[in-house]
Amino acid sequence: MAYAAILSSTQQLAIALSGTQTQITLMISNPGQQQSLSSSFSTGKWISPPKLFKVGASFVLQIDTESGSHYVQIQQNSISTIDALSSTDDYPLVKLQDIPEPSQKSVEVKPMQPIQPMKMGDMSMDLNSMSMQMGKMAMSLSNQAKTTVTEQFCSQCGIKAKASDRFCRSCGHELNK
Numbered sequence: 304m305a306y307a308a309i310l311s312s313t314q315q316l317a318i319a320l321s322g323t324q325t326q327i328t329l330m331i332s333n334p335g336q337q338q339s340l341s342s343s344f345s346t347g348k349w350i351s352p353p354k355l356f357k358v359g360a361s362f363v364l365q366i367d368t369e370s371g372s373h374y375v376q377i378q379q380n381s382i383s384t385i386d387a388l389s390s391t392d393d394y395p396l397v398k399l400q401d402i403p404e405p406s407q408k409s410v411e412v413k414p415m416q417p418i419q420p421m422k423m424g425d426m427s428m429d430l431n432s433m434s435m436q437m438g439k440m441a442m443s444l445s446n447q448a449k450t451t452v453t454e455q456f457c458s459q460c461g462i463k464a465k466a467s468d469r470f471c472r473s474c475g476h477e478l479n480k
């Protein structure tokens with residue numbers, strides 16, 4: 304689970320859960336300067352999405368986990384844990400955006416409606432099987448890559464055999480020849 308929030312025009316916050324560790328990253332971008340502050344806390348697994356409150360000039364993140372609620376204060380240039388927030392009802396909530404897991408970020412397939420195989424010249428793309436072909440280059444994101452041989456046929460009698468078979472079950476002809 305990962306969330307992001309825009310704190311100000313120059314500050315962006317990212318919250319991610321990795322195992323039982325909550326990782327909080329504060330990204331500060333000033334003209335000509337990019338800064339990133341990261342802190343990791345052992346919080347346990349989240350039981351609900353974290354909440355972010357605006358408390359005066361700073362922000363307080365409430366993380367509800369199986370071991371209880373944790374509070375993290377985010378100030379101009381620091382991230383620190385605090386014991387509790389006196390009354391969360393009085394503070395405005397900052398909207399958190401659900402962001403995809405970092406591991407999914409590398410795959411950028413734009414959603415298309417309706418999803419149909421696409422063909423342009425020698426380039427073809429099939430979003431249903433998550434495979435793409437560009438000239439001689441082929442890419443497949445599905446679990447069963449096209450190069451994986453799961454079955455074969457006997458060259459002698461044509462009967463279907465498993466990829467692991469060395470000899471044909473029907474005629475005994477040596478396979479993979």
Ligand SMILES: [Zn+2]
Pocket residue numbers: 457458459460461462471472473474475476
């Ligand atoms: Zn055979």
